[in-house]
Amino acid sequence: MSFELLQPDSLPGALKALAQHGDEAKVLAGGTAIVLMLQQKLIAPTVLVSVGRIPDLAYIRSEPDGIHVGPLTTLRDMERSLVIQTHFPLLAQASGEVGNIRVRNQATLGGNLAEADYASDPPTALLALGTQVTATSLRGERTIPLEDFLIGFYTTDLEPDELITDVFIPASAPGSRTTYLKYRSRSSEDRPCACVAAIAAFEAETCTDLRVAVGAASEVPQRLPAVENLARGQALTDELIGEIAAGYADNIDTLEDIRGSAWYRTQMIRIHVVRALEELRNGRR
Amino acid sequence: MAVGKSVPMLDSVARVTGTVPYPSNLKLPDMLVGKIFRSRVPHAHVMKLDVSAAERLPGVVAIVTAADFAGDDKPNLHFGSPIQDQPIVAGDRIRYIGEPLALIAAESAAVADQAMDLIELEYEELSAVFDAEQAMLPGAPILHEASPDNIVRHSKLRRGDIDAGFAAADEIVEEVFSSPMAQQASLETHVATARWKEGKLTVWTGSQSPYTVRRVLGAIFDLDLENVRVIVPPLGGGFGGKGNVRIQPMAAALAWKVGNRPVKLMMTRAEEFVTVTKHAAKIMIKSGVKFDGTFTAREVSIYWNGGAYASSSAHLVPAGMLRAIGPYRIPAVHVDSYGIYTNLPIAAAYRGAMSSQGVFAHESHMDTIAHLLGIDPLELRTKNLLRTDDLFATGERLHDIHFVECLEAAAYGLGWHEPLQSDNGTIKKRGRGLAVMMKNTIANSYSECRIELDAEGRVTLFVSTVEMGQGGHTALAQIAAEALGVPIEVLAVTGPDTAETPPDAQTASSRSTHMMGNAVLDGAASLRQQLAEAAAPILEWSPDDLSVADGYVFVTTQPQARIPYTEVLGRNNIDALTATGKYSTNEGKLDPDTGQGISTPDWHQGAGACEVEVDTQTGKVTVLRYHSASFAGRVVNPTLAGLQNDGNVIFGMGASLLEEVAIDGGQITNPNLSDYMLPSFLDTPVELKNVSLEEEGSSFQGIGEMTLPPVAPAIANAIYDAVGARIRDLPLTAEKVLRGIQGRTDHER
Amino acid sequence: MKIEGSFTLEAPIRTVWDYLLNIEEMSQCIPGVSALETIDTKSYRGELQIKVGPIKAAFGGTVTLLELEPPHRLVAEIVADDRRNASQVKATFTSILKSLADGTEVTYTIDANVRGRLAQFGQAVAQSTAKKMAAAFGSCMQEKIDAGETA
Numbered sequence A: 001m002s003f004e005l006l007q008p009d010s011l012p013g014a015l016k017a018l019a020q021h022g023d024e025a026k027v028l029a030g031g032t033a034i035v036l037m038l039q040q041k042l043i044a045p046t047v048l049v050s051v052g053r054i055p056d057l058a059y060i061r062s063e064p065d066g067i068h069v070g071p072l073t074t075l076r077d078m079e080r081s082l083v084i085q086t087h088f089p090l091l092a093q094a095s096g097e098v099g100n101i102r103v104r105n106q107a108t109l110g111g112n113l114a115e116a117d118y119a120s121d122p123p124t125a126l127l128a129l130g131t132q133v134t135a136t137s138l139r140g141e142r143t144i145p146l147e148d149f150l151i152g153f154y155t156t157d158l159e160p161d162e163l164i165t166d167v168f169i170p171a172s173a174p175g176s177r178t179t180y181l182k183y184r185s186r187s188s189e190d191r192p193c194a195c196v197a198a199i200a201a202f203e204a205e206t207c208t209d210l211r212v213a214v215g216a217a218s219e220v221p222q223r224l225p226a227v228e229n230l231a232r233g234q235a236l237t238d239e240l241i242g243e244i245a246a247g248y249a250d251n252i253d254t255l256e257d258i259r260g261s262a263w264y265r266t267q268m269i270r271i272h273v274v275r276a277l278e279e280l281r282n283g284r285r
Numbered sequence B: 001m002a003v004g005k006s007v008p009m010l011d012s013v014a015r016v017t018g019t020v021p022y023p024s025n026l027k028l029p030d031m032l033v034g035k036i037f038r039s040r041v042p043h044a045h046v047m048k049l050d051v052s053a054a055e056r057l058p059g060v061v062a063i064v065t066a067a068d069f070a071g072d073d074k075p076n077l078h079f080g081s082p083i084q085d086q087p088i089v090a091g092d093r094i095r096y097i098g099e100p101l102a103l104i105a106a107e108s109a110a111v112a113d114q115a116m117d118l119i120e121l122e123y124e125e126l127s128a129v130f131d132a133e134q135a136m137l138p139g140a141p142i143l144h145e146a147s148p149d150n151i152v153r154h155s156k157l158r159r160g161d162i163d164a165g166f167a168a169a170d171e172i173v174e175e176v177f178s179s180p181m182a183q184q185a186s187l188e189t190h191v192a193t194a195r196w197k198e199g200k201l202t203v204w205t206g207s208q209s210p211y212t213v214r215r216v217l218g219a220i221f222d223l224d225l226e227n228v229r230v231i232v233p234p235l236g237g238g239f240g241g242k243g244n245v246r247i248q249p250m251a252a253a254l255a256w257k258v259g260n261r262p263v264k265l266m267m268t269r270a271e272e273f274v275t276v277t278k279h280a281a282k283i284m285i286k287s288g289v290k291f292d293g294t295f296t297a298r299e300v301s302i303y304w305n306g307g308a309y310a311s312s313s314a315h316l317v318p319a320g321m322l323r324a325i326g327p328y329r330i331p332a333v334h335v336d337s338y339g340i341y342t343n344l345p346i347a348a349a350y351r352g353a354m355s356s357q358g359v360f361a362h363e364s365h366m367d368t369i370a371h372l373l374g375i376d377p378l379e380l381r382t383k384n385l386l387r388t389d390d391l392f393a394t395g396e397r398l399h400d401i402h403f404v405e406c407l408e409a410a411a412y413g414l415g416w417h418e419p420l421q422s423d424n425g426t427i428k429k430r431g432r433g434l435a436v437m438m439k440n441t442i443a444n445s446y447s448e449c450r451i452e453l454d455a456e457g458r459v460t461l462f463v464s465t466v467e468m469g470q471g472g473h474t475a476l477a478q479i480a481a482e483a484l485g486v487p488i489e490v491l492a493v494t495g496p497d498t499a500e501t502p503p504d505a506q507t508a509s510s511r512s513t514h515m516m517g518n519a520v521l522d523g524a525a526s527l528r529q530q531l532a533e534a535a536a537p538i539l540e541w542s543p544d545d546l547s548v549a550d551g552y553v554f555v556t557t558q559p560q561a562r563i564p565y566t567e568v569l570g571r572n573n574i575d576a577l578t579a580t581g582k583y584s585t586n587e588g589k590l591d592p593d594t595g596q597g598i599s600t601p602d603w604h605q606g607a608g609a610c611e612v613e614v615d616t617q618t619g620k621v622t623v624l625r626y627h628s629a630s631f632a633g634r635v636v637n638p639t640l641a642g643l644q645n646d647g648n649v650i651f652g653m654g655a656s657l658l659e660e661v662a663i664d665g666g667q668i669t670n671p672n673l674s675d676y677m678l679p680s681f682l683d684t685p686v687e688l689k690n691v692s693l694e695e696e697g698s699s700f701q702g703i704g705e706m707t708l709p710p711v712a713p714a715i716a717n718a719i720y721d722a723v724g725a726r727i728r729d730l731p732l733t734a735e736k737v738l739r740g741i742q743g744r745t746d747h748e749r
Numbered sequence C: 001m002k003i004e005g006s007f008t009l010e011a012p013i014r015t016v017w018d019y020l021l022n023i024e025e026m027s028q029c030i031p032g033v034s035a036l037e038t039i040d041t042k043s044y045r046g047e048l049q050i051k052v053g054p055i056k057a058a059f060g061g062t063v064t065l066l067e068l069e070p071p072h073r074l075v076a077e078i079v080a081d082d083r084r085n086a087s088q089v090k091a092t093f094t095s096i097l098k099s100l101a102d103g104t105e106v107t108y109t110i111d112a113n114v115r116g117r118l119a120q121f122g123q124a125v126a127q128s129t130a131k132k133m134a135a136a137f138g139s140c141m142q143e144k145i146d147a148g149e150t151a
């Protein structure tokens, strides 16, 4: 393992370093993912660009239309943020379910998204929330909807010279109910075997809007708008919930790994979508 | 009295302040880094191994290959205890993925890594076999030409008329159970640092068997044993994986080739998985029973996957035979225990060696029978459990037997007969299960200690008992303090260091507190005698009339006539008193054809009972409550004993629910601790209780393993109780349980 | 590890077979393959680059045709090493062609052993990478066949 460690203390400095070294460089944030890869010798960058000394990349800023979260914000800070707990409880939940407290104290949101490990929690919650990722390079800045940002296994839309510089989460409709369910098939500190994030708005018993994202069961977390729309203008009856759950279970091409077979994951999607929707119907915020 | 008290571990401050001198922290001046070039194919003829380019790389000091061992004046390439079939580095034949082919000593790890890329290997791949039963079939690839059937060892037990037994049965129940390859997963990986100086070899290593390491290194390098010194600092865990001889010959060979500088070899986590594993086992068990729950016969066949070399399998296979029968009265018993070579990393002891696999089988089987006969599982067991004076399947008469007490302690602790708390709703179901185990100990072994008392009254205990977090040294200090009649605070324990501390077989099989404890008693008696003799002229009484207790030597009949023991030596101008203590056992010689004879001086006995909750939609099992019990004879340190019992349960939950080394074509695909899943502290049962049973007049029995083997069957039985699904292959994953609940046995793969 | 899949080509079985056996032409359709050279009529040497997120593998090795049953069945063995990742892939590739009313169905089975460091990278990833490569291969072949027909 031999690489050069750069620790720029400004954003332009970091962007310059990335532009200069291109594919040979890797960004280092909390290091919980990248250090493992380095140790297992799965990657061999010649330059590591640490973003830890760049000021003002860790923040949680509330604005009328939503919140901005800085890429260096730790998952622990997100879990404990009053703003997030109040306005996006499912995101606080999803952040708080990651690994264990030692990991959460170190892991950053930017690292979690850029890592794009399918067996993750925050991306699924963020997908349900309609999150936008801002990527910056010397060439400029662009905003990417999360569903376009996450491309495949460990693969994002980021170019080698780009940094995630902001994560924007639009406000949900007032009175929305939300939940995040993480299913671990193994130990209590494991990554998810499957997870479900759901947000619903109601008028009396009638569901006016439903968003469901299912993660960790396939290459990238998924929303199925056609299935979500089944709920629009309807009461969430057991039958309807079953239909929606089946829609997700049947239409997601599940993967097989050490946490469960493809068959098992399909079952877990069905069950956890049911559980999530029952929770929303029964009034959890 | 020091025995029976929960004194803190002697090194507890060092443990919480992070200053324990683990062997992985060892740094010597001029030390080189050792690295291993390993095979990536499971079975092959080596055509060419060229390390010359690697040798020329600046910073590379030496590279060892099999070629270094060619010649009569060279060290022996092969080692193994007791069967010498394992090469230090593979020569013309590769037998598993990860097998060492070349050893590199370099100035830095980075250089060694670079050198690795310069090694040229050419080979011709051979067909390989990974499954133990398949390896026994005719036509299977042969690993060692000396064993054309790939059998390392076949042990047999034959007792009673098995055919008549089955003929007399009302019901015959036959089941097959399997346990996967697992890994001992000590936090500290295997490590050895070796140095040669003036024809003498010194090795610092994390090992449970310092004297075995010394003997084997002596044989490899043809050295007199006094020229081999093995030093074992406290280990960051062992769990059986560090028994026997593992990486020490490689470290020693590197240092030998280097000549004048020490070389440190430490396994990465991934390498740990190809260094040693737990035997995968398949067990067929068949029992004949009467409707009233009486047993008429039992037949057991066990296939242990031993990996590419005999290593510990040679002596563990017979032990595993005895451990798969079960502690029950059964008139006719036949057992065949096969240890088998396959193209996988070697398998060896894993806490409660060769017990977990067998106990999972016979205790799950007991429940199948109990349900078939409509008898309560506790009742079926207590009806049949062996008692003192019964004959075991080996024909030996049993003594000090407490299976019923152990099992009842666990079961009643849990509230076996109390109604289950019913659940709200139907999704989550609760159930209870229990299990019991019996294990022979190492039957033919030896322990020795030396005790020194100095003029200031300090006592040093020299032992080759390995401290690996279990508190072995603390327990021995307590035993010594009590036997000598001195306060525990004056005790220090040192060792193992084969140059300083006397021989001991190994720290394994829960033997140390019992075996070394008795050696300490023997040594303490002799030291006390010397102290009495030294005090006799001062007190003006005969030594026979003197006693030692509470820090005084006193006249037994007149305790006020006394002298502090600290003054005895000074007043006699003696610098120090020294005594040696010994203890040995000499059993375990079973008839090779029938397995009849006396297998062990003592029996390890333990039990567990638990309550689980099963999510019937996901199959996920939560162990809510667990009660364990082990027979301790006499408890030396209640806190440490409790930690052994509870630690076993937590450890056992890993193998029961989570742990499995995943193998694809001989390649381990989860050699890291995020994919190979260990339990988290969050997984421990909310109610975790244990008891260590004592008996008047009994001596210290080992308790390092007894509550572990019952964990898997207790949980499996509780799952069956909860949802009616009988899972016969470990681990009891959520997916298997769900498939069991849904009646799906097909694996849609 | 077993990877199975299929794709359909709009061409008669014989055409598909011929295209498949034109190894140099065909290999251009496998994403990441380069420097293919013929050793003899049955074996070829080449390089394959695969990238999954940050992880790059560069395999060099040989493909040997083991069984040919024109125009139905083809079995090949692939042995390739990636030095930098200290990894190796050894795979048996079986392809079965079946005539359909309007084309040919190609089913493939890859029985692969991934050895060394990359082995712990995960089955899910390997499966999906192979499937994506097969899909890309399928459409590339179709293009070649179409181009060949018009040419």
Ligand SMILES: Cc1cc2nc3c(=O)[nH]c(=O)nc-3n(C[C@H](O)[C@H](O)[C@H](O)COP(=O)(O)OP(=O)(O)OC[C@H]3O[C@@H](n4cnc5c(N)ncnc54)[C@H](O)[C@@H]3O)c2cc1C
Pocket: A026, A027, A028, A029, A030, A031, A032, A033, A034, A035, A051, A071, A072, A097, A098, A099, A100, A103, A106, A107, A108, A109, A110, A111, A112, A113, A114, A115, A119, A120, A121, A122, A158, A162, A163, A164, A165, A189, A190, A191, A192, B674, C054
């Ligand atoms: C023991 C353990 C358990 C875990 N359990 C879970 C779990 O249950 N659920 C879950 O979701 N996750 C889990 N994780 C993963 C964890 O969430 C991620 O490792 C973490 O979020 C990555 O963040 P980091 O700051 O440490 O990233 P780093 O390791 O520093 O970087 C990760 C990747 O992101 C890139 N990167 C980092 N920051 C940026 C940026 N600003 N712009 C562009 N690229 C960037 C890096 O180059 C690298 O490729 C677990 C990890 C561990 C070690």
